[in-house]
Amino acid sequence: MALAGSPNTGKSTVFNFLTGLSQHVGNWPGKTVERKTGTCQRGDTVFFFVDLPGSYSLTANSLEEQIARDYIIQDQPDVVAVVVDASSLERNLYLVCELLELGVPLVVVLNMMDIADGQGLRVDPRALESALGVPVVPAVATRGEGVSELLDAVEAVAFGRARALAPPPPTSAAVRALVETLDGMIPPDLAISYPRRWALVKLLEGDRAIAGAMKKALSTNGWRGVDSFLRLHDDAILEIAGARYEWVAQTSQRVTRRLEKERVALGERADRILTHPVGGVLAFLGVVAAVFWAMFSLGIPVQESLDDWLVKGSAERLEGALQGAPDRLVSLLSDGVIGGAGLVLTFVPILAILFLALALLEDLGYMARAAFVMDRFMHRIGLRGKSFLPLFLGFGCNVPAILGSRIVESQSARLTTILVAPLMPCAARMVVVALFAAAFFGGAAALVSWSMVTVNLAVLALMALLLSRFVFRGEETGFVMELPRYHAPNWRTVLMATWQRVRAFVVLAGTAILAVSLVVWALSSFPGDSIQDSVLGMIGRGLEPAGRLMGLDWELIVALMTSFVAKENTIATLGVVLGTGKGDVNLNTELTHVMVPAAAVAFIAVQMLFVPCVASLAAIRRETQSWRWTGFAVGYMVTISFTVGIIIYQVARLMGWGV
């Protein structure tokens, strides 16, 4: 069976209660939308659930709604359970109305009965049941109430013991007349994969997917007639939606009694501050600061001790344990496996804190407010308010920025966020910048680092703007967003979301990131013994002519390439290739011997804008579900970084600065 419902109706909470830890989280095939499935056993019956993406209607306005609709129509689940918010029945019944029109076996979960009660609303489930003609189950999902009754109802429907098909709600005469006419224009035996009458209504609503299917199925002339009719009635959607709301209003009035006068909710007062143009921004920055603080003060120490214990410690223990074993094997395990994927794993605590914070803010209902206040600023660079938080977190590490972009609802804004996130100057890159700046510029180091950050942010803004203007144009729904009611966080939902995201990251580290780390390790250790004689060293030498344009020797090119595994590697590699670290040579002084200041600035700039680390790339691949977009990210970053590097060095050389 499938679980449908609008966002913020407690659908996930119901799903979590039903399926517990049996959940499987993946993506819808080829889509960037999360697909959750799970099972639940009771007696001899095993229920298989699919959690459909939150949707307000069945018109394909967003990817989420299209996926939900296609699943219901094409996969034909035995039962569709639709979760509605009892305290906001009027708006939630719209989706129910559409599902009834579609004619699928339906069970309505009347959730948030406690909140409705608190607001002085009495919703009568029996009255709703008789008004709709399908089973209605009252529930308080946060407390698990109604969940077993839901299973009863679903079981009864699935085994044909209860009626779950009701006639579609009546529509207006005007809509009926339009549908009749359209019906007459389309051959009665036309084969389309949607219920005919429903498809006709969707055509009138201007649904592009249905129009596309119809265009393919009809002759050119036939479609031209239909198309001109639809153009003539291009405002039919208003009439159709109006008729639905008329039914919705009547139904909800019949089943709801208001016992008390409406009160000004606490949330309304909170909103006066949280959505205020100034107060809201301040409040938001406070929240961001708190998240950052938690990440650094709680996460970093844990990360560091993990690093000591897991990466360095186990590498040492390994070397001890494997004494006598071939050097290659030791190197593979300690540098390849532990130094690559192991290092990435030490970030798990930081990510866990971040994901927990995101899930908590989302569940509280604050995220929509944050998006609202930041939209003003993000809008200018073609992004949405919700993109701000994940991007900002990129200052710490790009991986959470990319994984965190899930909170951005619009598909194109989400992709843009993911693609520009690697341009956020992450902490690891700042380490490298700090080292170079200190070695070359002494007192001006802070200024140099600061300008590098500025360059990165400027490139980010520019890329975001270009992407939204040229690549994703015309896909926007515009900024229309529901501000959900504030409510106390449901820990089950929050922890479940955190757990799922952390687990996804661990899986990523254990598979894709490990594989790439091993490949880079192999490239840097074969055929010779040291990195100078390796494939990587050879590539570095091969690329030297390009490096020359930026004033860089092959050693630095190699360092740049090893930074692919982790940005900090730049320093370690330089230590190896420049022969430092043996006590007598200092990396800082050695660096000033091999390159001029102009080249150093060029190198820092390239480093800042270069292809992100393997963990980020794996995250991009996972989130975009596309090699094409991952390749695009790599391509544009290589191009931009080299261009900027060459420009900096050449301009400096021409002007005679720092050479």
Next chain:
Amino acid sequence: MIDERSEQYLKAIGQMEEEGEQATTSALARSLNVSMPSVTEMLQRLSAKGLVRHRRRGPVRLSEDGQRLASSLIRRHRLWEAFLVRFLGFSWEEVHEEACRLEHATSPGLEERLAGFLRDLDTCPHGHAIPVAAGLRRAEPAVPLSKFPAPGSARVVRIQDETAQFLRRLTQLDISPGRVLQTEGVRSADGSVRVRLDGRSHRVPANVAEQIMVQAVQTKETAADRAVAVTELRPDQAGIIVDLSGGRNFVARCLALGCSPGTEVKMVHNSGHGSLIVSVRGARVALGRGEAERLLVKRVGDA
């Protein structure tokens, strides 16, 4: 005696002369839905019969004989339309096609009897003047609704497209000759025109507005029934949605969130710039300013 095809050409040229338009080859091809070469060929035949005067590349003009024939055809057509509507209970949507068939089978005698019988009528149901026996006259001056300067009051004079499908759409919009409507402006995005009729607000699509000929009339207007963008509401003021427009996705999303015409919205947050928040059907919805300008409301009493 000439054939039906020729009669259709004469009628089309006659109608263009009535409107004061130039009957060019391409205009005729468009109006009769035929190819340009077939128009040229037919014009040569009509020219040979002395019914039209036609120079290469120039507009066609009816000769005196042609005028008489065209006028008579148009007269019969409009008389039949008027007759069918008034005495046989046809709707104005159905009569054009009936009259097209009847006009060719009408003798001069029948035409005169009909004209005498319908003496008191001077237009057809679509608002076109019924020619007098003396011949075609220039039609009453009017402009398409799509070109009418807004805001203002306009009286519908006549409808150019007489196909059943088109007229059914007008019936639905409650637009017919003689009606007075308040125009509220053309929307640049798709050329549609917003009009108010008996206090109700409609949006007339661009291709419909082009076919409605109107004249300016003087009426007094009250500011209260004019629709304003929802951005004009101050916090705690309320309005009833009269229209929303914009991209498909935007309209559908608004509707799904409860913003359907006829719904009351209350402004929650509007700082004069940037996004705003409205309360609709018990939920709060945040709208970008650009988006909110496409949501039109009629104010209700200040709260």
